[in-house]
Amino acid sequence: MTDSGRFEFTPQELDSTLALYEELKDRVGETLQDGDETKMRELLNSAIRQNAVERDVFGLNPILTGFQTAKIVVDEIGLKRDAVLAILLYPNVRSGFLTIDSVNNKFGTSVARILHGLQRVASLYTKTPVVESENFRNLLLSFAEDMRVVLIMIASRVNLMRQLRDTKFTEQRRKVAEESAYLYAPLAHKLGLYKLKSELEDLSLKYLEHDAYYLIKGKLNATKAARDTYIERFITPVRDKLSASGLKFHIKGRTKSIHSIWQKMKKQNCDFEGIYDLFAIRIIIDSPLDQEKMQCWQAYSIVTDMYQPNPKRLRDWLSVPKSNGYESLHITVLGPEKKWVEVQIRTERMDEIAERGVAAHWRYKGIKGESGLDEWLNNIRSILETSDDLQMMDQFKMDLYEDEVFVFTPKGDLFKFPKGATVLDFAYHIHSKLGNSCTGARINGRAVTFREQLRSGDQIEIITSAAQKPKQEWLNIVKTPRAKAKIRLALKETQIKEGLFAKEMIERKFKNRKIELEESAMARLVKKLGFKETSDFYKRIADGELDVNDIIDKYVEIQQRDVNSGSEVPARSAEKFSLKPTATPVADTDDVLVIDRNLKGIDYQLARCCNPIYGDDVFGFVTVNGGIKIHRTDCPNAAEMRKRFGYRIVKAKWSGKGGSLYQITLRVIGNDDIGIVNNLTSIISKDEKLVLRSISINSNDGLFSGNMVVMLDDASRLEALIKKLKAVKGVKNVVRI
Secondary structure (H helix, E strand, O other): OOOOOOOOOOHHHHHHHHHHHHHHHHHHHHHOOOOHHHHHHHHHHHHHHOOOOOOOOOOOOHHHHHHHHHHHHHHHHOOOHHHHHHHHHHHHHHOOOOOHHHHHHHHOHHHHHHHHHHHHHHHOOOOOOOOOHHHHHHHHHHHHHOHHHHHHHHHHHHHHHHHOOOOOOHHHHHHHHHHHHHHHHHHHHHOOOHHHHHHHHHHHHHHHOHHHHHHHHHHHHHOHHHHHHHHHHHHHHHHHHHHHOOOOEEEEEEEOOHHHHHHHHHHHOOOHHHOOOOEEEEEEEOOOHHHHHHHHHHHHHHHHHHOEEOHHHOEEOOOOOOOOOOOOEEEEEEOHHHOEEEEEEEEHHHHHHHHHOHHHHHHOHHHHOOOOHHHHHHHHHHHHOOOOHHHHHHHHHHHHHOOEEEEEOOOOOEEEEEOOOEHHHHHHHHOHHHHHOEEEEEEOOEEEEOOOEOOOOOEEEEEEOOOOOOOHHHHHOOOOHHHHHHHHHHHHHHHHHHHHHHHHHHHHHHHHOOOOOOHHHHHHHHHHOOOOOHHHHHHHHHOOOOOHHHHHHHHHHHHHHHHHHHHHOOOOOOOOOOOOOOOOOHHHHOEEEEEOOOEOOOOEEEOOOOOOOOOOOEEEEEOOOOOEEEEEOOOOOHHHHHHHHHHHEEEEEEEEOOOOOEEEEEEEEEEOOOOHHHHHHHHHHHOOOOEEEEEEEEEEOOEEEEEEEEEEOOHHHHHHHHHHHHHOOOEEEEEEO
């Protein structure tokens, strides 16, 4: 199947590919068109012969991984011909061997459209197997173009995570696992692909927290027999009662995922033995469409008659399905041995949607109506228009995992919002103008402010005022990305209008007082008054916080000072001239951090947990309030930050030549010899670029240990200092803390 070129199949890869080929042909054969199979085989073989196929960054065979991904897409999601052909053709398109137009001619526009979306996403991953924060916006836009692109990318990521078990590229695997946890698992969750979501979370945990994963896996294996016995004991009487009622059904016992157990252990601060709800019972009813709700509630009645239910744990997604199309009835009951057991009741149709997600939902779309997913994807574009990349990543993740509340308009129209959404969110959801002029609402006839949080079942009527205007603090009131985007847009438009008005007013005043307005002098004045942005300066004038006449007086002062300073400087000859430097040039000596997309001048703070200095390998971490803290890559907290908040980490590196002094602490341990402290301090005092801030020494049984706080300018000088201190007779170790 190969030439003598650089790419070839191993015997195992060839066997696996051929087996998957036959499997896929069997599964999607009825959807293939005449000539599809022949054209596909010819293209794959031709690409291999012409060396147009290359292994990926992990050394994986792209043709084999294509077949593996296609199998997941068919088995787990239910996609057919177009998606499978797009996946198998994609390596040829990516290598340039095949064009989108050529695919369009050979296989049709639908396959070509999917490949276009896959190509856009792949362009974001050209340098690394993990998408960088600046490309996150483009990734979501690509996803929003065609739902099948999302589904294929999720399947592709699941397959990649499966194949990375034995890779030697452990650091790249860690990054892929982090991204899978914060981006792809939430996407799978939103689209109702709960099985794939659980697998992504479990594999991420396996690669990121190896010990925790195998601890729980071992415990689950050890308790499997006892768990199976209990499940059967719980199910047997339920099965008998359901059968007696005439329902057609089957029952499954499902153990919770390792990841969800680990999350419960951390949340409840307990060990494995402290988690009691390790499994759920699923009752799946074979029901006619028009009797689904009735039969599900009938099963609910039978189960709760036998076992005491917990009313606080009832989840009714039959009456109002989730936005991803998920329908089910969840109850928690007190089973034998006083153990709480979760019971899920659903029909075969609902179970297929729960297993296969949105793809299965679309199959029933004509019967059950829109799911809200189309609207969700369309909204991504408007949300992205005014959102910062990193803010968007954080909000995107939070929004996907939030619970939903269901509220009504006065006409009875139903809308869904994340838990914690406010009246202001509701107003902006209806229309931007309604949000911009919102002063409050009547909820179920009761007057409330626009800060009021929404609760399921509320009927909401928005109250407006023509005098109302959006304010900056509104961004802290709303919960939904859509409302935040609309508020930012309104604030920007208002600021532009007010800025133009204020500028015109200043120009008119200058003209009235017959003073010429110079932009350069005005820019110096704005800077002197402490404004970083001219727009902020004009906004303060528009708000009446700055008096225009005072501004003009200060402007005149600056102009006169410029004139006087220019005329009073005496002329001097070049002989014996020496210039005393008043400031150090920033470009040559200042230590500057370049953050993320080669940005300079961004405000940042050095983290106190690891005290980075010029020359250290560092990274940036976006804090909750939007600031950036700089940490060393070997910071004690780095691993936890990458694991839990990988989406908030940005690249950072030092630029310039240094110059500032940084405070570091050295831990010194050694023999308590006479004069050793003098020997240590003399090393520092001899170097004019080092400043000793403090030293504290404790001595015990002939050994001493102490901390030295030193000011120095960069990592290379620190390294040299540590080497000198270690060379002092009697010193056993010197470490930076």
